[in-house]
Amino acid sequence: MEVGPDPAEVGRARRWARSRLAGSGIGADEPLAETLVLIISELVTNAVVHTGCPAVLRMLFAAEGGVRVEVADTSDCPPKPRRAEGDDTNGRGLELVDGLADRWGWQPEGLGKSIWCEVDRAPVAPAPVVAPGVPVSPGRVPC
Numbered sequence: 001m002e003v004g005p006d007p008a009e010v011g012r013a014r015r016w017a018r019s020r021l022a023g024s025g026i027g028a029d030e031p032l033a034e035t036l037v038l039i040i041s042e043l044v045t046n047a048v049v050h051t052g053c054p055a056v057l058r059m060l061f062a063a064e065g066g067v068r069v070e071v072a073d074t075s076d077c078p079p080k081p082r083r084a085e086g087d088d089t090n091g092r093g094l095e096l097v098d099g100l101a102d103r104w105g106w107q108p109e110g111l112g113k114s115i116w117c118e119v120d121r122a123p124v125a126p127a128p129v130v131a132p133g134v135p136v137s138p139g140r141v142p143c
Contacts, residue, residue, distance in 0.1 A: 003044055003055040003071075013044040013057055024061050032121055035100050036067055042093040043071040043115055049090075051075035053112070065121030066102075074112040 001016050003009045017040045021033045040057065047055035055073040062068065081098070084091035097104050097117055104117035 001057045003047065003057055005048055005052050005054055007045070007048055009048060010041055010044050014041055016057070017059060020059050021067075024067075026067075026121075032067070032119060035119055036069065039097055039100055039117055039119070040069055040071075042096050043069065043117070046079065046093050046115070047071050047073045051077070066118055067121070068116060068118045070114050070116040072109050072112060072114040074110070076108070076112055078113065079106050079115055 001013065003013055014037050017037050018028060018033070021036060022028060026033050026036075036059075040059075044055065044057060047053070051073045053074045055071050058068075058070040058072070060068040060070070079094055081094040082091040083095065100119070101117035102120045104115070106113050106115045108114075
């Protein structure tokens with residue numbers, strides 16, 4: 001998806017991501033979807049606000065269920081993680097990405113760079129097997 005250098009594009013990127021996630025079989029109410037939409041919001045905001053350049057948002061789905069997000073822009077300045085203090089209104093974006101993604105980084109791409117991250121889909125825990133007729137109290141897993 002092409003993203004213009006306008007803060008209003010962040011909302012459009014979130015809507016695009018939600019539709020792509022739904023089309024991939026990742027439900028809107030899954031924690032993975034919520035995490036990815038937040039990460040995309042942060043990365044697109046950084047591209048729009050800090051470079052003032054158009055960007056390209058990509059979302060790639062792995063066979064194992066993980067998702068890779070890439071935001072490429074035409075600025076060759078590397079990302080600069082910062083630490084927000086107290087009531088600062090910015091400086092938390094890459095810190096959030098670092099905390100939410102399983103892996104992230106950046107690399108030169110064309111005349112600019114690409115910031116990427118990967119989020120693994122958590123395996124679904126199997127339901128406990130209960131023998132017929134054995135009552136199970138809430139919070140108790142049978143042996």
